Amino acid sequence: MxxxxxxxxxxxxxxxxxxxxxxxxxxxxxxxxxxxxxxxxxxxxxxxxxxxxxxxxxxxxxxxxxxxxxxxxxxxxxxxxxxxxxxxxxxxxxxxxxxxxxxxxxxxxxxxxxxxxxxxxxxxxxxxxxxxxxxxxxxSELLLRLTAAELAQLKKDLHDLLKRYDEQGRAHEAAGDTEGREHVALHVYGFPFRV
Incomplete structure (x- = not known):
């Protein structure tokens, strides 16, 4: 790439x-x-x-x-x-x-x-x-009470965590550790709503 x-x-x-x-x-x-x-x-x-x-x-x-x-x-x-x-x-x-x-x-x-x-x-x-x-x-579905700033921080924290897992998985695969390894989709949505 x-x-x-x-x-x-x-x-x-x-x-x-x-x-x-x-x-x-x-x-x-x-x-x-x-x-x-x-x-x-x-x-x-x-x-x-x-x-x-x-x-x-x-x-x-x-x-x-x-x-x-x-x-x-x-x-x-x-x-x-x-x-x-x-x-x-x-x-x-x-x-x-x-x-x-x-x-x-x-x-x-x-x-x-x-x-x-x-x-x-x-x-x-x-x-x-x-x-x-x-x-x-x-x-899962979690219904949280957050401010926009807190949601933005949650988004960043989740992104950082997911990036770490992605890098770790790719490193294992590059080293030949492919046993049981599959593609995994993770869809996360965080958005405001009113009831």
Whole structure:
């Protein structure tokens, strides 16, 4: 990857490029795989290689993915990788014009739907993961009383904790400790509400 930092998306064009449902799936799969070809990704999303290649090029136009070093001897294969260690999209960057507000809202809803679909799929497959994973997996809802500053601190603390676990897991995997290691999605939402 070119950068180990999260890329902050601040323009509507890049947001719209990522907020396409197939492109977001490809980005997520590419992030998990670290590098892949359009052929590999096409198999996972059940789409034509030409369509996947088109969408990868669109993501590349906005600097979200880039070509990677080939991982096979086949020189015809074009490998792709994320161009950063993730992306961040902040509400504050899309509040100064109605079209930005609308684009941010549409993207946020699409991301939520894809995350919900990931969780629904897990629920449907939960019995096949076995008791160890069923015990480890969780969902919870906490209804807290916080100020905006306290919620911001909680967000930072959670981010720091999750980053530590991610770095630890990647280090173990790089050292060859892959036994029992799976991809894990953790979706956390913190938002105000009134009753």
């Amino acid at each position: 070119a950068s180990k930092e999260n890329r902050r998306i601040t323009d509507v064009g890049t947001l719209k490029a990522l907020a396409h449902p197939l492109r977001m799936k490809l980005y997520r799969l590419l992030f998990v795989a670290e590098a892949a070809t359009a052929s590999h990704l096409a198999e996972q999303v059940d789409e034509a290689v030409s369509l996947v290649s088109y969408h990868l090029r669109k993501l590349a136009e906005h600097g979200l993915v880039e070509e990677a070093e080939p991982r096979s001897a086949d020189g015809r294969e074009r490998w792709w990788q994320p161009s950063s260690d993730g992306v961040s999209i902040r509400d504050e960057d899309f509040q100064d014009a109605p079209e930005k507000v609308a684009a941010h809202l549409a993207a946020s809803r699409m991301f939520l739907e894809q995350r919900a679909e990931m969780y629904r799929r897990y629920l449907d497959e939960r019995a096949h993961w076995g008791p160890e994973w069923s015990e480890a997996a969780h969902d």
